[in-house]
Amino acid sequence: MKHVMTDAIIRILLIEDEAFDVRRVQSTVKFFKDQIQIKEVVSNGDDAIELLSAKWDQFDLVIMDLQLAGGVMGEALIRAIKRIAPSIQIIVITKMTVNITDFDFANRLLHAGAFWYCTKYPSDIEDYIYQPTDFVISIFNAYEKRQLEREQRRSERRLLRNVQMMLDRARLLGVSEQMQKLRAQIKQCASTHATVLITGPSGTGKELVATNIHYESNRKLENFVPINCGGIPDDLIESELFGYEKGAFTGAHASKQGLFEVANHGTVFLDEVSELPPPAQVKLLRVIQEGEIEKIGRTEKIRVDVRIVAASNKILFQEVAAGRFREDLYYRLNVVPLVVPALKDRPSDVPVLWEHFMQEMSIDMGIQKPTTDESAFRILQDYPWPGNVRELKNVVQRLLLMRESIVGLDTVREVLAIPTGLSAGGPGTTITFPSASELLSLREIEATVRKKYLIYVRNHSTSDAEAARKLGLAPPNYHRLCKELGLKS
Numbered sequence: 001m002k003h004v005m006t007d008a009i010i011r012i013l014l015i016e017d018e019a020f021d022v023r024r025v026q027s028t029v030k031f032f033k034d035q036i037q038i039k040e041v042v043s044n045g046d047d048a049i050e051l052l053s054a055k056w057d058q059f060d061l062v063i064m065d066l067q068l069a070g071g072v073m074g075e076a077l078i079r080a081i082k083r084i085a086p087s088i089q090i091i092v093i094t095k096m097t098v099n100i101t102d103f104d105f106a107n108r109l110l111h112a113g114a115f116w117y118c119t120k121y122p123s124d125i126e127d128y129i130y131q132p133t134d135f136v137i138s139i140f141n142a143y144e145k146r147q148l149e150r151e152q153r154r155s156e157r158r159l160l161r162n163v164q165m166m167l168d169r170a171r172l173l174g175v176s177e178q179m180q181k182l183r184a185q186i187k188q189c190a191s192t193h194a195t196v197l198i199t200g201p202s203g204t205g206k207e208l209v210a211t212n213i214h215y216e217s218n219r220k221l222e223n224f225v226p227i228n229c230g231g232i233p234d235d236l237i238e239s240e241l242f243g244y245e246k247g248a249f250t251g252a253h254a255s256k257q258g259l260f261e262v263a264n265h266g267t268v269f270l271d272e273v274s275e276l277p278p279p280a281q282v283k284l285l286r287v288i289q290e291g292e293i294e295k296i297g298r299t300e301k302i303r304v305d306v307r308i309v310a311a312s313n314k315i316l317f318q319e320v321a322a323g324r325f326r327e328d329l330y331y332r333l334n335v336v337p338l339v340v341p342a343l344k345d346r347p348s349d350v351p352v353l354w355e356h357f358m359q360e361m362s363i364d365m366g367i368q369k370p371t372t373d374e375s376a377f378r379i380l381q382d383y384p385w386p387g388n389v390r391e392l393k394n395v396v397q398r399l400l401l402m403r404e405s406i407v408g409l410d411t412v413r414e415v416l417a418i419p420t421g422l423s424a425g426g427p428g429t430t431i432t433f434p435s436a437s438e439l440l441s442l443r444e445i446e447a448t449v450r451k452k453y454l455i456y457v458r459n460h461s462t463s464d465a466e467a468a469r470k471l472g473l474a475p476p477n478y479h480r481l482c483k484e485l486g487l488k489s
């Protein structure tokens with residue numbers, strides 16, 4: 001007879017001190033010898049612990065007598081085995097003398113980590129220790145539980161490895177006091193459920209901070225759902241955030257999950273939260289206050305458990321003062337305020353970030369990392385970095401495209417100040433033409449101007465999508481142009 005559950009051989013360690021009972025256990029399972037193997041028998045708890053400490057991976061199950069002469073026994077033994085090999089399942093055999101209605105006793109065994117327990121047959125029954133089909137089925141069930149637990153542990157380990165990968169990728173670099181403090185604050189608030197409001201100028205790393213909060217929190221295995229509140233058209237924002245039911249309005253052919261539902265048990269990252277239109281602000285306030293979302297076209301509310309992390313590069317209380325942002329919502333969001341300082345206020349971070357991006361992007365491009373001169377670093381640290389870390393990253397990329405092996409003063413000046421008379425000076429930007437002896441064709445000067453302007457706009461945008469919009473280009477055309485001008489690979 002073959003059991004449907006497994007083709008493997010279930011390997012058992014039997015802990016039993018009476019030879020008569022050892023024989024009874026063996027006979028109970030003997031019809032299943034192709035699938036159930038009593039691999040070793042030991043007569044006391046200490047020997048069992050010693051054996052399992054060395055060979056825990058050679059057993060699937062332990063069948064143990066509760067009362068053993070000498071050494072560790074009972075619940076202590078169950079606990080010790082579980083500590084050594086948590087996925088080994090334990091079946092306990094107890095004497096008939098144990099009160100069969102004593103649920104507390106049974107409960108204690110299971111609580112200690114046993115899978116099942118049974119009471120031995122009286123000793124005049126020589127062939128079986130217990131009703132054989134019950135006994136054998138329990139062995140198979142215990143084995144199945146072991147397999148499930150192992151699979152669960154394996155996938156948990158995989159998920160944790162992914163979390164570690166996300167954290168490595170989202171490392172918040174910087175040696176400045178401000179960054180050290182910020183990292184400590186992140187650690188501190190990550191483990192709580194508290195709503196966080198991250199503010200700081202554009203490109204300082206707010207999204208990175210939010211990512212770190214989620215992956216350091218105990219929600220790390222759940223979804224992290226970033227929502228760009230400024231990037232969704234006003235009339236779609238509620239259905240994006242909260243979803244709708246089928247038939248809620250013309251065109252709602254199927255129901256749609258809102259992002260808050262997708263993020264259930266995880267974290268929602270409300271980026272550019274100041275851009276939320278007033279009706280969505282009201283609904284968000286309700287979610288925070290009541291933990292419930294109102295789906296369009298549905299009368300009952302849906303309970304969600306989401307942690308909210310919001311970010312803004314605007315000073316939010318000024319938005320409140322100007323009447324553009326609800327005051328009550330502001331206070332609900334601003335529970336743990338985190339401020340990411342501008343890069344110019346922490347110049348000691350510049351060399352660290354610079355070297356890091358140089359290293360990372362050189363590897364990506366398959367080139368040797370250039371060396372940056374001390375003198376160049378001084379200029380880099382004095383530069384005001386209006387686009388913050390994002391700008392620094394862009395500058396590094398531009399520099400690498402120049403393929404210089406040593407980055408000196410002049411290269412850095414060139415790449416920061418933008419030469420040939422094009423200055424990145426905001427509204428007053430001027431273009432000076434090349435000298436009369438070096439005149440360029442219209443096509444060449446066009447390409448130069450395009451490239452420089454594109455870089456300029458990119459450095460003053462928070463995303464490619466935004467840069468494309470500012471330039472009046474459809475995103476695909478924007479990406480093509482970047483490629484043509486050698487700004488993207």
Ligand SMILES: Nc1ncnc2c1ncn2[C@@H]1O[C@H](COP(=O)(O)OP(=O)(O)OP(=O)(O)O)[C@@H](O)[C@H]1O
Binds near residue numbers: 172200206208
């Ligand atoms: N401390 C840091 N260490 C490493 N990388 C950083 C750091 N700060 C920012 N970056 C990188 O700089 C870029 C911009 O960061 P991020 O998108 O988080 O900025 P932001 O504050 O959200 O900007 P915005 O307000 O424009 O949305 C990202 O590529 C990010 O990985």
Ligand SMILES: [Mg+2]
Binds near residue numbers: 206207271462
């Ligand atoms: Mg951002």
